[in-house]
Amino acid sequence: MSADLVGYAAPATLIILCSFLLYHIVVHPLLISPLAKIPNAHWTSPFVPWWILWKRYRQEELTAALKAHQSLGLIVRLGPKDLGVSCYEDGIRTIYGGGFDKPAYFNFFNCYERPNSFCSLARKDHSIHRRRISVVYTKSALFGSAQLASLTEHVLLGRLIPRLHEQASRPQPTELLGLSCSLCLDYVNAFLFGYSSGSNFLQSESGTQLWLEHYERRHCKEAFWPQELPKTTKWMNTLGINILPKGHLPSKHYLEQWMMGLCDKADEARLLADQGLLKDPADIPVVYQQVQKSVWADLNGADTQTKKSEIASELFDHMSAAREVLGLVLSYTLYYISQNQQAQNRLRSELASAGLSITISASEPNPTLPSPASLDSLPYLTAVLNESFRMRPNSRPLPRITPHDRAVSLAGIDNIPPGTRVNSFPWLVHRDPRQWDQPDKWIPERWLQGEGKGLDNKGVLWAFGSGPRMCVGSHLTQYMMRYVIAVVYSNFKTVTVKDGSFGRHPPGSLDDRLMVKFERLHE
Numbered sequence: 083m084s085a086d087l088v089g090y091a092a093p094a095t096l097i098i099l100c101s102f103l104l105y106h107i108v109v110h111p112l113l114i115s116p117l118a119k120i121p122n123a124h125w126t127s128p129f130v131p132w133w134i135l136w137k138r139y140r141q142e143e144l145t146a147a148l149k150a151h152q153s154l155g156l157i158v159r160l161g162p163k164d165l166g167v168s169c170y171e172d173g174i175r176t177i178y179g180g181g182f183d184k185p186a187y188f189n190f191f192n193c194y195e196r197p198n199s200f201c202s203l204a205r206k207d208h209s210i211h212r213r214r215i216s217v218v219y220t221k222s223a224l225f226g227s228a229q230l231a232s233l234t235e236h237v238l239l240g241r242l243i244p245r246l247h248e249q250a251s252r253p254q255p256t257e258l259l260g261l262s263c264s265l266c267l268d269y270v271n272a273f274l275f276g277y278s279s280g281s282n283f284l285q286s287e288s289g290t291q292l293w294l295e296h297y298e299r300r301h302c303k304e305a306f307w308p309q310e311l312p313k314t315t316k317w318m319n320t321l322g323i324n325i326l327p328k329g330h331l332p333s334k335h336y337l338e339q340w341m342m343g344l345c346d347k348a349d350e351a352r353l354l355a356d357q358g359l360l361k362d363p364a365d366i367p368v369v370y371q372q373v374q375k376s377v378w379a380d381l382n383g384a385d386t387q388t389k390k391s392e393i394a395s396e397l398f399d400h401m402s403a404a405r406e407v408l409g410l411v412l413s414y415t416l417y418y419i420s421q422n423q424q425a426q427n428r429l430r431s432e433l434a435s436a437g438l439s440i441t442i443s444a445s446e447p448n449p450t451l452p453s454p455a456s457l458d459s460l461p462y463l464t465a466v467l468n469e470s471f472r473m474r475p476n477s478r479p480l481p482r483i484t485p486h487d488r489a490v491s492l493a494g495i496d497n498i499p500p501g502t503r504v505n506s507f508p509w510l511v512h513r514d515p516r517q518w519d520q521p522d523k524w525i526p527e528r529w530l531q532g533e534g535k536g537l538d539n540k541g542v543l544w545a546f547g548s549g550p551r552m553c554v555g556s557h558l559t560q561y562m563m564r565y566v567i568a569v570v571y572s573n574f575k576t577v578t579v580k581d582g583s584f585g586r587h588p589p590g591s592l593d594d595r596l597m598v599k600f601e602r603l604h605e
């Protein structure tokens with residue numbers, strides 16, 4: 083080769099490389115990609131993911147997505163292959179209807195290095211996990227469950243009512259987020275593991291505090307790294323750099339050991355139940371029993387430790403729902419009711435006129451609870467629940483990946499390529515002013531035929547997700563919340579107290595202080 087040619091080779095290679103980069107980093111994402119038609123949430127969105135990653139790191143994604151959708155419409159481009167979608171028809175219905183897998187973001191929810199229903203990514207894996215649990219959570223199974231009826235009595239009459247009597251006798255108000263977390267953990271754990279094998283946070287405020295501290299450390303802000311940048315985090319780990327705070331791992335281990343302890347106790351109860359030696363139906367570990375049976379059948383050749391971890395991973399996730407969603411929704415529901423004496427009186431009179439009040443007094447300390455079906459048929463109670471699910475759903479997005487083998491159409495945009503991340507927030511769907519009148523106001527009447535007083539609501543309630551990965555605990559949630567509200571408002575009046583903070587912190591945090599005073603209605 084002549085010296086002249088060698089002299090041209092270097093600049094030519096540089097030009098080809100620059101053109102290649104220019105095409106892939108600027109021209110294609112900005113002008114040629116089908117995603118170029120979608121409005122950009124930030125000017126950098128077509129080129130680099132940094133803007134949305136920064137928002138996610140700062141836990142400001144919900145606010146950023148809200149602003150973007152309000153100003154740009156139903157579909158927005160958050161990053162080069164990262165979209166926000168906020169319409170139900172032609173959007174959410176398609177994304178969550180099946181065929182869109184979960185991204186690696188969900189691997190963070192693995193426990194004991196084993197997947198569970200919530201964090202299994204691909205459709206096939208998910209259906210194996212889901213099959214193991216769904217049977218015990220159907221509405222008919224719950225309504226017919228003698229165990230659930232019995233443990234409801236134990237948790238609500240045996241633990242909650244005495245705690246509320248004590249709170250009512252104190253001059254200080256009660257903080258609802260903490261109370262509701264303890265109650266929901268105990269109630270859900272009793273169903274998972276049996277009443278005697280479950281937790282008892284309602285009778286231990288300091289125990290709850292310690293547990294919550296570990297839980298917050300496990301789900302710390304820095305979880306952003308393994309969730310959003312799993313490959314970078316893995317790579318840093320191989321270099322010996324651990325980006326998670328020091329307390330994360332010990333707290334993760336603490337919670338996993340605690341959960342394994344509950345599983346071990348439930349296993350003893352299961353063996354006693356098999357021999358017909360359990361006297362109280364409340365002690366039957368309903369969910370544990372079901373998951374244990376399925377895991378032992380599915381992982382036939384695996385060692386005992388693997389099977390135990392697989393069971394505990396699944397149950398850990400169900401227990402988490404008591405803190406992450408049920409505990410939060412219940413506390414805000416009680417707070418909304420406390421702010422609205424009219425709603426409270428209406429609930430009380432609906433229960434009384436249907437003969438379903440659960441009045442506890444010195445002469446009647448253990449009243450018989452009404453059936454779940456009778457509480458399920460109360461229209462105003464149903465409206466209160468729906469409105470509270472609308473106002474306080476999960477505040478996180480539920481990311482999915484478009485199918486790897488075909489392009490899809492969403493919100494009027496065709497040819498969205500395989501492997502694109504799409505995100506929808508129940509929170510945004512429920513507060514869209516195009517769908518809901520006065521979306522920021524808690525108005526249960528909007529759910530009652532002929533009572534909406536001029537309200538024009540067209541929106542869809544999407545608190546529990548939809549499609550094959552819809553929340554498996556939605557009927558249990560309804561069941562538990564109906565009993566809690568019926569028991570509380572048959573016996574107490576609740577009023578808000580001013581020295582708290584409501585709605586000042588990001589949704590999902592436990593930092594709000596929902597202060598209320600419980601006042602006894604009967605001695």
Ligand code: HEM
Pocket residue numbers: 199200201212270399400401403404407408411475476480481545546547548550551552553554555556558559
């Ligand atoms: C107010 C209460 C609750 C709300 C708002 C809620 C919300 C949700 C949502 C939106 C999903 C879908 C996640 C996704 O598509 O990525 C989900 C899934 C799930 N929820 Fe709930 N949840 C609640 C209570 C519960 C309870 C009490 C349990 C169990 C005891 C539970 C267990 C689960 C499980 C296991 C999944 C994963 C289902 C799957 O992927 O097949 N949830 N929940």
